[in-house]
Amino acid sequence: MAIATRQDAYIGGKWIPGDGEEIEVTSPATGELLGTVAASTPAQVDQAVAAAADAFASWRRVSLLERVELCRAAFAICMERADEIAEMITREVGKTIRESREEMVEYTADHFRRASEDVLRHAGQVLPSTQERTNAKRIIVTQEPIGVVAAVTPWNFPVDIAGIPIVYGLAVGCTAVWKPSEHAPLCANMFAEVIHDAGFPAGTLNVVHGRGDVGSHLVRHPDVGSVVFTGSTHTGEQVARDAALKNRVLELGGNGPQIVLADANIDKAADAAIVGCFYLAGQCCTAAERILVHESVKDEFIEALTERTKALRVGDPLDEATDMGPMCTPEVLTRTQEHLDDAVAKGASIVLGGGHEGQFHEPTIVDGVTSDMRIAQEETFGPVAPIITFSTLDEALEIANETEYGLTASVFTKSLHDAWRAAEELRHGTVHINETTNYWDQLAPFGGAKSSGAGRELAGWMIDALTETKQITFDLAD
Numbered sequence: 001m002a003i004a005t006r007q008d009a010y011i012g013g014k015w016i017p018g019d020g021e022e023i024e025v026t027s028p029a030t031g032e033l034l035g036t037v038a039a040s041t042p043a044q045v046d047q048a049v050a051a052a053a054d055a056f057a058s059w060r061r062v063s064l065l066e067r068v069e070l071c072r073a074a075f076a077i078c079m080e081r082a083d084e085i086a087e088m089i090t091r092e093v094g095k096t097i098r099e100s101r102e103e104m105v106e107y108t109a110d111h112f113r114r115a116s117e118d119v120l121r122h123a124g125q126v127l128p129s130t131q132e133r134t135n136a137k138r139i140i141v142t143q144e145p146i147g148v149v150a151a152v153t154p155w156n157f158p159v160d161i162a163g164i165p166i167v168y169g170l171a172v173g174c175t176a177v178w179k180p181s182e183h184a185p186l187c188a189n190m191f192a193e194v195i196h197d198a199g200f201p202a203g204t205l206n207v208v209h210g211r212g213d214v215g216s217h218l219v220r221h222p223d224v225g226s227v228v229f230t231g232s233t234h235t236g237e238q239v240a241r242d243a244a245l246k247n248r249v250l251e252l253g254g255n256g257p258q259i260v261l262a263d264a265n266i267d268k269a270a271d272a273a274i275v276g277c278f279y280l281a282g283q284c285c286t287a288a289e290r291i292l293v294h295e296s297v298k299d300e301f302i303e304a305l306t307e308r309t310k311a312l313r314v315g316d317p318l319d320e321a322t323d324m325g326p327m328c329t330p331e332v333l334t335r336t337q338e339h340l341d342d343a344v345a346k347g348a349s350i351v352l353g354g355g356h357e358g359q360f361h362e363p364t365i366v367d368g369v370t371s372d373m374r375i376a377q378e379e380t381f382g383p384v385a386p387i388i389t390f391s392t393l394d395e396a397l398e399i400a401n402e403t404e405y406g407l408t409a410s411v412f413t414k415s416l417h418d419a420w421r422a423a424e425e426l427r428h429g430t431v432h433i434n435e436t437t438n439y440w441d442q443l444a445p446f447g448g449a450k451s452s453g454a455g456r457e458l459a460g461w462m463i464d465a466l467t468e469t470k471q472i473t474f475d476l477a478d
């Protein structure tokens with residue numbers, strides 16, 4: 001029977017205590033000590049990569065059907081343990097139990113099911129021969145597993161985000177070494193138990209713990225074939241330098257604009273802003289970090305948003321009735337406060353909220369935000385709806401595109417013309433029309449433009465990222 005809160009690294013199919021510093025894991029909601037994880041040393045990271053490289057030699061040759069059967073077994077175990085793991089996510093990260101359950105059931109467990117379906121249907125190509133006037137050439141394009149995948153992940157979706165490269169990686173024949181966030185190592189180990197209990201061979205998944213230095217050592221390891229990193233743009237730049245010529249996917253920060261045009265359905269736009277700004281207390285890469293509202297509907301929009309924001313229940317994240325829990329780390333809380341202070345000092349006004357008690361920040365609406373404010377240019381990652389007013393679509397598009405980020409944008413309008421124009425002009429990896437920025441589809445490509453990242457993940461895009469495309473040419477003459 002699996003133990004709920006293992007605190008060791010998982011290397012070569014065995015649970016091994018870390019030899020590095022002790023890292024305490026505490027609940028952001030209560031301050032309660034949840035566990036202590038010992039970081040892995042560089043030698044232990046090397047051991048984990050060696051285990052993954054050894055396992056890769058045989059795993060890449062295992063039949064597709066066997067890999068798919070293991071994924072199906074893991075799906076069933078993951079569903080059985082979804083509530084238990086969701087509870088640990090809530091304790092470690094502070095997201096509400098409803099948000100954690102969504103992470104486990106709708107995203108994480110289903111990665112196993114989706115990946116097994118996707119690899120079964122994934123096909124290569126046969127190309128026509130155009131170099132010579134002959135009918136003897138056959139050109140085959142196939143995709144081979146890239147090798148050892150290094151997954152380095154953040155705390156906000158601590159299991160789901162890691163699950164994408166790990167599960168798709170295992171399904172296509174890669175092996176993996178995972179460095180979860182120091183803030184959420186316990187739920188990470190529970191996910192490793194799911195993989196272990198499903199019967200994936202020793203070494204196919206390995207987990208090492210620790211802070212950024214452990215992640216950096218892993219990313220730089222010469223036997224790692226692919227780096228899949230999700231985290232802040234600042235860290236992502238360092239990871240990109242460290243990964244050098246390795247294949248990589250970088251999923252980084254965002255500063256999502258939600259644009260509300262004059263003809264928008266205001267109720268729908270206000271509902272979307274509630275999800276965009278306050279889901280997971282604003283700690284989402286795809287959060288609506290800026291709400292751009294046409295001057296003619298600003299008052300109506302703020303009234304609708306204020307009414308809905310007042311109804312949000314902030315409190316114990318384990319309580320089913322809670323809408324918003326605490327902020328995960330003191331650093332995120334401090335940055336949120338700094339951004340609000342800077343905005344107010346430069347002329348913005350707080351419409352609602354603005355304060356905090358311990359790690360719990362009030363859902364906040366701030367009006368009069370302008371481009372010179374930090375809250376407009378940087379990723380806040382807090383429960384804040386910063387309102388920026390504009391008078392023309394051109395102006396809105398210019399503001400929406402002016403930051404270094406380009407992850408997700410959304411536009412509310414009834415005009416097909418304006419929607420289409422905005423969708424084409426917004427330099428973001430995803431543009432939603434009449435939908436919150438915090439909307440995802442697990443079978444659609446996910447990733448950012450500009451400093452929000454490089455590459456795309458999910459479904460076939462993840463398969464492409466974790467495989468090497470190979471051309472094989474046959475000459476059948478003679």
Ligand code: NDP
Nearest residue numbers: 153154155181182211212215216231232235251252253285
């Ligand atoms: P960080 O960038 O701080 O950390 C991400 C991971 O990288 C953690 O495991 C961290 O370790 C590790 N790390 C830190 N330094 C290094 C390094 N030099 N080399 C390798 N690994 C390192 O992000 P957060 O955990 O604070 O997550 C929040 C950020 O993630 C936000 O900016 C958010 O927008 C972004 N994000 C992006 C998503 C996307 O898909 N585009 C999705 C979700 C979040 P440790 O924390 O243990 O020290």
